[in-house]
Amino acid sequence: MNKLAALLKMSNRRNFEEKALFITYLITVVIILVIGCIIGALAVLNPMVANPETPPEEISFAYMTILLCMMTIAVGICYSVMLAVPMTKDKANGNIESMLAASANIKDIWIAKTIALFLISLIAALVLVIPAALILKIACIPSEVTLTLNPWFLLTTFVSVPVMYLCECFLITIIALCFSAEAGNVIGAVFCPAMTILTINLVAKKALDPGTPILFLIHLALGAVMLVVSILLYRKVDKEKVVLSCKAAGTTTRGKRRPIRAAKA
Numbered sequence: 614m615n616k617l618a619a620l621l622k623m624s625n626r627r628n629f630e631e632k633a634l635f636i637t638y639l640i641t642v643v644i645i646l647v648i649g650c651i652i653g654a655l656a657v658l659n660p661m662v663a664n665p666e667t668p669p670e671e672i673s674f675a676y677m678t679i680l681l682c683m684m685t686i687a688v689g690i691c692y693s694v695m696l697a698v699p700m701t702k703d704k705a706n707g708n709i710e711s712m713l714a715a716s717a718n719i720k721d722i723w724i725a726k727t728i729a730l731f732l733i734s735l736i737a738a739l740v741l742v743i744p745a746a747l748i749l750k751i752a753c754i755p756s757e758v759t760l761t762l763n764p765w766f767l768l769t770t771f772v773s774v775p776v777m778y779l780c781e782c783f784l785i786t787i788i789a790l791c792f793s794a795e796a797g798n799v800i801g802a803v804f805c806p807a808m809t810i811l812t813i814n815l816v817a818k819k820a821l822d823p824g825t826p827i828l829f830l831i832h833l834a835l836g837a838v839m840l841v842v843s844i845l846l847y848r849k850v851d852k853e854k855v856v857l858s859c860k861a862a863g864t865t866t867r868g869k870r871r872p873i874r875a876a877k878a
Contacts, residue, residue: 620725653679658753691734692801704862773832780836784843791850
C-alpha cells in the first residue's frame, strides 16, 4: 500500500511537471464548456422557456441532457491531452525502467498512473461543469420554472460516466505503458467525441431515456468491456516488453531533437 501511494504521488508530480500542458487542458475544457453552454442556451433552453406551452418536464429533460453531455466531454477530453506527453517522457528518461529495477512491478505502475490521470479528469470536470451548469440555469431558466432532477439522470451523469472513463483510463494507460503512448492517446482522442456525439443523438432524440437505468447500464457495460480488454493486455506483457517499449520511446524522442551545431572556432 505504501508502495502504491509513493507511485501515485510520483505519477501526480509527473503529470503536473508540464504546467503548460495542464493549463492547455484546462483552457480547452473551459472553451468547450462555454461553447456548449452558449449553444444549449440559444438553441435549446431559451426557445423552450420562451414558449409558454412548454411543460417544465421538457425543460428539465433538456437541461439535464446538456449537463450529461458537458460531463461526458469534460471528463473524457483529459485522456487526449494529458496522457501521451508525461508517459512518453517517463519512458524516454528511464523513469519507468528505474521503477521496475526497484521494488515496483508493472501492475503497481499501471494502477498508480491510471488513478493519477483519472483523478485529474474527474476533479477538473466537477470543478468546471457544476459551476457552468449553475450559470446556465440562472441565465436561462426563470425561477418560476421548477426543475425536476431525475435520480437516474443524475446517477448516469455523475456515477456511470466517471466509472466508464475510469475503465477507459485503465485501457489506454496499459497500452501507453507497455506498447505506445501515441496509440493510447489516439484511443482517448477518438472515444471522447464519439461518446459525446452518440449521447447527444440518442438522448436528445429520446432513443434512450436517461431517466431509466438503460443508459446507466450501457455505460457500465462499456466500462466492463474496456476493463476486461485491459486485463487481457496486462496478462500478455512482462518487464522485457515494457523495457523494450521504453527503449523505443527513448530512441524516438532523441531522434526528434534538433542536432546541436558545432561552435565556431
